[in-house]
Amino acid sequence: MRPEQPKYKTTEEVDFVIIGSGAAGGILAKELSTNGFRVVVLEQGPYLTEADFTHDEVKVLNQDLLTNHPKLQPTSFRKTPDEKAKPQRALVYGRLVGGTSVHFTANFWRFHEIDFVERSKVGPIPGAGFADWPITYADLEPYYTKVEWEIGVSGLAGASPFDPPRSKPYPMPPLPVKASGVLFERAAQKLGWHPFPAPMAILSQPYLGRSACINCGFCLAFGCEVGAKSSSLASAVRMAERTGRCEIRPNSYVHRIEMDGSGRATGAVYFDEKRNVQLQRAKAVVVCANGAETPRLLLLSANKQFPNGLANSSGIVGKHLMLNSGTTSMGVFEHALNDYKSVAVSRVFHDFYELDAQKVGFYGGGGLDARFDLTPVGFATGGLPPGTPGWGKGFKDTLRHNFTRTMQIFCHGTSLPVENNSFSLDPDLKDAWGLPALRMTYKDHPDDIKLGNWMNARASELLDAAGAQKKWSFPAQEQQFAVHLLGTCRMGNDPKTSVINRDHRTHDVKNLFLCDGSSLVTSGRGQPTMTIEALAFRAADRITDLAKRAEI
Amino acid sequence: MTNDLSRRGFLARAGAGVSAAWLSAHWPAVLAASGHARKAAQSAAPAKLEFFSVDQAKEIDAIIARIIPTDDMPGAREAGAVYFIDRALTTFASDDQNAYREGLLQLQARIQAVFPGVQKFSAATPEQQDEILRSFDQNTQAGRRRAFSAGAGQNFFETLRVHTIIAFLIDPDSDSGGNRDGVGWKVIGRDRAHMFQPPFGYYDKDYPGWKPAAHDAEKAKT
Numbered sequence: 014m015r016p017e018q019p020k021y022k023t024t025e026e027v028d029f030v031i032i033g034s035g036a037a038g039g040i041l042a043k044e045l046s047t048n049g050f051r052v053v054v055l056e057q058g059p060y061l062t063e064a065d066f067t068h069d070e071v072k073v074l075n076q077d078l079l080t081n082h083p084k085l086q087p088t089s090f091r092k093t094p095d096e097k098a099k100p101q102r103a104l105v106y107g108r109l110v111g112g113t114s115v116h117f118t119a120n121f122w123r124f125h126e127i128d129f130v131e132r133s134k135v136g137p138i139p140g141a142g143f144a145d146w147p148i149t150y151a152d153l154e155p156y157y158t159k160v161e162w163e164i165g166v167s168g169l170a171g172a173s174p175f176d177p178p179r180s181k182p183y184p185m186p187p188l189p190v191k192a193s194g195v196l197f198e199r200a201a202q203k204l205g206w207h208p209f210p211a212p213m214a215i216l217s218q219p220y221l222g223r224s225a226c227i228n229c230g231f232c233l234a235f236g237c238e239v240g241a242k243s244s245s246l247a248s249a250v251r252m253a254e255r256t257g258r259c260e261i262r263p264n265s266y267v268h269r270i271e272m273d274g275s276g277r278a279t280g281a282v283y284f285d286e287k288r289n290v291q292l293q294r295a296k297a298v299v300v301c302a303n304g305a306e307t308p309r310l311l312l313l314s315a316n317k318q319f320p321n322g323l324a325n326s327s328g329i330v331g332k333h334l335m336l337n338s339g340t341t342s343m344g345v346f347e348h349a350l351n352d353y354k355s356v357a358v359s360r361v362f363h364d365f366y367e368l369d370a371q372k373v374g375f376y377g378g379g380g381l382d383a384r385f386d387l388t389p390v391g392f393a394t395g396g397l398p399p400g401t402p403g404w405g406k407g408f409k410d411t412l413r414h415n416f417t418r419t420m421q422i423f424c425h426g427t428s429l430p431v432e433n434n435s436f437s438l439d440p441d442l443k444d445a446w447g448l449p450a451l452r453m454t455y456k457d458h459p460d461d462i463k464l465g466n467w468m469n470a471r472a473s474e475l476l477d478a479a480g481a482q483k484k485w486s487f488p489a490q491e492q493q494f495a496v497h498l499l500g501t502c503r504m505g506n507d508p509k510t511s512v513i514n515r516d517h518r519t520h521d522v523k524n525l526f527l528c529d530g531s532s533l534v535t536s537g538r539g540q541p542t543m544t545i546e547a548l549a550f551r552a553a554d555r556i557t558d559l560a561k562r563a564e565i
Numbered sequence: 566m567t568n569d570l571s572r573r574g575f576l577a578r579a580g581a582g583v584s585a586a587w588l589s590a591h592w593p594a595v596l597a598a599s600g601h602a603r604k605a606a607q608s609a610a611p612a613k614l615e616f617f618s619v620d621q622a623k624e625i626d627a628i629i630a631r632i633i634p635t636d637d638m639p640g641a642r643e644a645g646a647v648y649f650i651d652r653a654l655t656t657f658a659s660d661d662q663n664a665y666r667e668g669l670l671q672l673q674a675r676i677q678a679v680f681p682g683v684q685k686f687s688a689a690t691p692e693q694q695d696e697i698l699r700s701f702d703q704n705t706q707a708g709r710r711r712a713f714s715a716g717a718g719q720n721f722f723e724t725l726r727v728h729t730i731i732a733f734l735i736d737p738d739s740d741s742g743g744n745r746d747g748v749g750w751k752v753i754g755r756d757r758a759h760m761f762q763p764p765f766g767y768y769d770k771d772y773p774g775w776k777p778a779a780h781d782a783e784k785a786k787t
Contacts, residue, residue, distance in 0.1 A: 068759075069739030071731060076657065172775065190775070192766035202778035210775055228761040238759075348767035353755055355765060389734035389755060394727060403702070404632040404726055405695065409640070409752070416753035417766070 015062075015251070018260045019051075023293045027051040028560070030281045030295035032267045032310065035112020036542050037529040037549040038301030039245025040164070043252045044553030045299075046259035050560070053260045053293055054253070055283055057306075058108035060263035061115075062246075066236035070390045073235055079116050081108045085445040090493055092456045094433055100442055103453040104495035106303050110263055111236075111246025113303065114542060118233045118357045118386060119214040119242050120425075121166050122540040123157045123547075125177045126150040127367055127378075131535060138376050141429035141458055142333055146534045147506045147515040148551075150177055156547040156554075163252075164546060165220050165243040168212030175207065175363040185218045187211065187359075188226060192350035193420035194359030197383030200479035201362050208362040211382060214243040214542070215356050223247060228355040233386040265291070268448055270298055270314040270323055270525065278525045284446055297524040297565050299556070301549070304334070304498025304530035305436045309451055311502070312438050324502075324519035324527075327509055331437050333430035334455060335499040335536035338379070340424045340465040340489050342472035343396070344481030349417040352385030358423075359383065365468060366538055377464030379426030379538045381472055385419065392416055398485050422475060424468035425539020429458040430500050457491050465489030497541055502531035516555040517548070524565050528552040616654040616662065622647055624669055625725070627687035631694050632729045638752045645745035646732035652742060653728065661724055668721025675700065698722065 021027050028050035031038050038054060046052045061079070072078045081104070089098035107113035127134065129146040137143060158181045160166065170182035187210035190198075194211075201208040215232070216225045226241040240247040253259040264286035271280045271292055280294040300307050308331035312322040322330050361382045368378045387396045393412055396419060401411045434456065438449035466489050476484040505511025508520035513532060519525045528549050530541055537544060559565050614622050626647045633641035654662050676686050676697050683689045686697065701722040733749035735741045737757060744750060747757045764770045 067739055068736040069741050070735055071657075071741050072739070169775065172777075187775075189763035189765075190769055190772055192764075192768035195768045195772050198775070202780075205778075205780060207778065227759070228763070228765070229759050230761070346768070349754065350768060351754075351756075351766035354761040355763070389736075389750065389753060390731050392753075393730045393734055404698070404729075406634055406636070409633050409636070413638070413752050413754070416755065 016254050016257070018254055019257060021051065021053050021260050021293075023291050026280075026294040026296060027053050028296050029053075029299055029556075030055060030293050030297075031299045031301060032281055033057075033112060033301035033303065033306070033529065034110045034250055034261060035107060035245055035301065035303060035529070036114040036545045037552075038299075039111065039114070039249035039253070040546055040549035041299055041301060041528060041553050041556075042259050042261070043249040043256075044550060045557065046253045046256040048553070048557045049258070050557075051258050052253070053262060053295065054250075055265040055267050055281055055293065056110050056112075056261060056263045057266040058110065058263065060110045060261065061236065063236070063238050063240050066238045068229070068231045068235065070388050073116075074388070074391075077108075079107055079109055079234075079236055080105050087442055087444060087450050089439045089442050089450060089452045091452070091454050092491070094454055098439060098442075098452045098454070101493070103451065103493070104305055104498065106305065106498065109246075110250060110261055111244045114214075114244040115236045115242075115246050116234050117244075117542060120358055120361075120382070120540045121168070121212045121214040121543040122361070122380065122538065123177060123179075123212075124150065124153075124537045124544045125175070125366060128535050128537050135370065135376060138429060138458075138460070140431060142432045143430060144503070144505060144510065144534050147504055147511075153544070153547050153551060154178070154180060156550040157543065159550045160543060160546045164214065164248045165216050165223065166212055166214050166543075167217040169210045172209035173207060173361075173363055175366050183212065185216065185220060188213055188215060188217045188356055189228070189359070191352055191355055191359040191383070191385070193352045193383040193385055196346065196350075196420065196479040197360045197422070197475065200475045201360075203478050204475065206362045206364045208360045211358045211361045213356055213358065216241045216243065221248070226356060230353045230355060231388070232357050234388075262293075266446065267302070267310060268313055268446065270300075270310065272314070272316060272318065272323070272522075274318075276318060276522060278522055288446065297526065297556075297560070299526045299528065301527075301529045304501045305451055305453075305495070307527055307529055307531045308436050308501045309438065313448060319521070324512055324521045324525060326521050327512060329432070329503070329510065330512055331501050332432050332435045333500040333503055334434040334436060334453070334495070335428035335430055335497070335533070336455065336492050336495050337428050337497045337499070337536050337539045337541070338377070338426040338457070338461040338465040338489060339539065340469040340472070340487060342422045342424075342469055342476055342484060342486040343398075344420055344422070344476040344479065344484040345398070345415050345418050346420070346480065347418070347482055350385070350420055351417050352420050353387075353389075353416070357384045357386040363538075365471065368464070368467075373463075373467060375460040375463040375467070376429065377427045377460055379424055379464065379468055380540075381468060381475070382423050382425070384421050384423055386421065386423075389416070392419070398483055422472035424465060424472055426461070426464045426468060427538060428461050428499070428536040430503075430535070431456070431458050436498075436501055453495060455492060455495070457489075462489045462491070497530065497536070497539075499530045499533045499536050499541055502527050503534045504532050505534065516559065517552040518559075526552065526556055614648075614651050616651050617647070621669055622651065623687050624672070624685065625650065627694065628672075628698065628725060629729045629732075631691065631698055632726055633733050639748035641729045641733050643745070643748045644733045644743065646729050646743070649732035649741070649743040650725070650728050658728070664721045664724050668725070671721070672697065672701070702726075
């Protein structure tokens with residue numbers, strides 16, 4: 014049962030208005046309301062609950078039940094700034110209470126120490142705006158632990174020799190191993206690598222009043238019908254509501270941050286469900302709208318005082334977009350894996366987290382996982398070996414034989430921050446509310462492509478060692494579609510080269526804070542959500558501290 | 566609570582947590598159907614056609630039976646694909662109505678031209694039918710592919726192909742009306758239960774539990 018929420022008047026100046034209720038927004042709402050503040054969360058999407066979730070692939074995947082809408086919210090894409098962008102679907106994110114954490118796969122790796130200081134260690138890389146973070150792994154460690162215990166993460170501490178130090182074990186054991194995990198583990202060990210049980214933000218046991226995973230097999234792209242996936246919807250948002258000080262206001266599409274003449278934010282302007290314009294007043298504004306919508310909102314909020322967009326004196330709002338590199342190999346085995354059951358991933362290894370650029374000839378690193386993340390329709394349209402007929406007897410026979418016998422190996426890796434890669438406002442294209450649409454500019458750094466192919470070659474070796482009867486790979490391609498939305502309002506000490514400081518406060522506006530994938534300085538190795546949530550816990554501490562000292 | 570926004574059906578490729586490659590590999594950009602289809606498909610009474618004429622439905626039925634043929638196991642026909650598609654075209658996939666109308670006319674024209682004396686696709690032999698379908702389908706492989714290449718006929722065939730796959734394999738317990746009686750999942754070996762317990766497959770049956778590899782255990786000692 015959802016507790017009664019307070020209903021704040023828009024004219025009432027609440028302590029914080031938070032824009033977005035996803036991985037970061039949900040946690041900031043929970044923490045700030047728990048700390049005694051009055052909070053309004055404005056979420057552009059609807060408030061769905063477990064009862065609304067379904068395994069219906071058409072509704073969820075083709076009709077965007079849970080995600081941003083290509084007709085309401087068109088986007089455009091181009092590879093480089095000198096091209097004119099063409100309308101095309103460029104990104105997907107969760108557009109509902111809980112945000113993208115509702116439908117993600119829930120791989121939950123911590124970043125390692127190296128991710129925060131890699132620029133110093135590796136040196137400059139041509140074509141990349143590579144930088145160190147203003148915080149270290151040690152600063153974030155207590156908050157990673159907080160995520161694991163307060164939001165709910167399953168895993169086995171100490172199982173990977175490459176893991177960074179941790180102050181506490183996981184609160185619950187890993188999820189059951191899958192057949193793909195067993196094949197992967199045995200083969201990886203044979204090759205001298207160090208596979209370990211995948212850390213997942215999915216409950217392996219009942220925890221905090223929530224159900225354990227029932228292994229239904231519909232994780233990726235779907236909302237969890239039993240609340241076992243530790244989304245903000247299932248965890249942080251509910252905790253925020255229980256404080257009695259937090260109002261979650263769905264169907265509220267923020268399109269401007271309201272400013273006064275002295276350069277302070279006074280609230281958030283949004284379209285309500287009936288497309289009436291509302292202004293929620295607040296003492297401070299926290300934007301957690303994701304790595305695409307956060308920079309877009311700052312750019313949409315340009316005014317006389319901030320002609321290039323809010324908090325954009327550096328000129329880098331929206332820039333240094335990182336998507337993470339990713340490649341896949343697939344294998345078919347003699348016996349049934351039935352990998353359609355349970356969560357997507359059960360085994361991972363991190364032996365290639367930090368590759369030696371001198372040896373491999375490029376910068377980067379990553380992790381490999383054993384998975385099956387294809388729905389039945391997705392499998393039939395994209396999971397069969399190259400050369401299989403698309404219809405007829407040959408199609409049906411292969412589909413019938415392979416569905417239970419196939420697994421994937423996914424290679425997750427770094428993306429370098431390239432200044433030209435960005436989200437910006439399209440000069441022509443408008444959304445259904447008449448606002449400039451998101452324009453994505455992206456061309457992978459050559460090292461990201463090399464890394465993807467290098468890791469895919471290891472995946473192929475692994476499939477051989479596992480005894481796959483048939484295997485194939487999808488080579489790295491230049492990406493034109495964004496899922497991980499990282500680095501577009503990055504954190505740093507220097508206002509000329511970053512948008513927010515180490516407290517997540519924008520350098521330019523004292524009472525405006527940003528926290529989500531946009532805050533990341535480097536991309537990590539392909540699993541950013543755990544770090545986004547740890548940052549949110551830390552940001553909440555920093556903001557609370559500043560508020561208590563009356564420094565906001 | 567459902568919201569108006571969640572009900573609007575549009576073109577999509579979606580997904581999460583992974584890369585563009587995953588998406589382009591797995592979700593051809595096609596319109597598809599859901600929603601109102603449940604009643605007719607799940608009731609015992611024969612489904613009523615809403616978009617196709619009886620003659621058109623007969624042709625569509627003949628095509629989908631070549632896309633996923635019936636053998637010792639059910640095919641698209643037994644999954645009720647023609648009804649799923651019919652309802653899709655009157656609701657959420659209504660943008661595809663013209664592709665179907667024009668595609669069917671082209672199909673008839675071509676079969677008459679290639680096989681003089683054969684008036685309808687449904688009257689042709691399976692071999693003739695496959696030959697005609699191949700002529701509409703220049704690049705169909707089940708792996709990575711692009712939807713909607715040039716040409717209305719090809720557009721039609723690719724749309725119909727993907728609609729047929731969806732009709733065959735969508736969750737039979739959803740309200741989509743496809744995969745009647747779960748026959749598609751029976752063919753591919755997907756258990757219809759919503760809840761599973763390990764072991765899940767052959768290779769995890771005798772798994773003893775995670776432990777470090779022998780080479781790691783030795784390293785730990787030194």
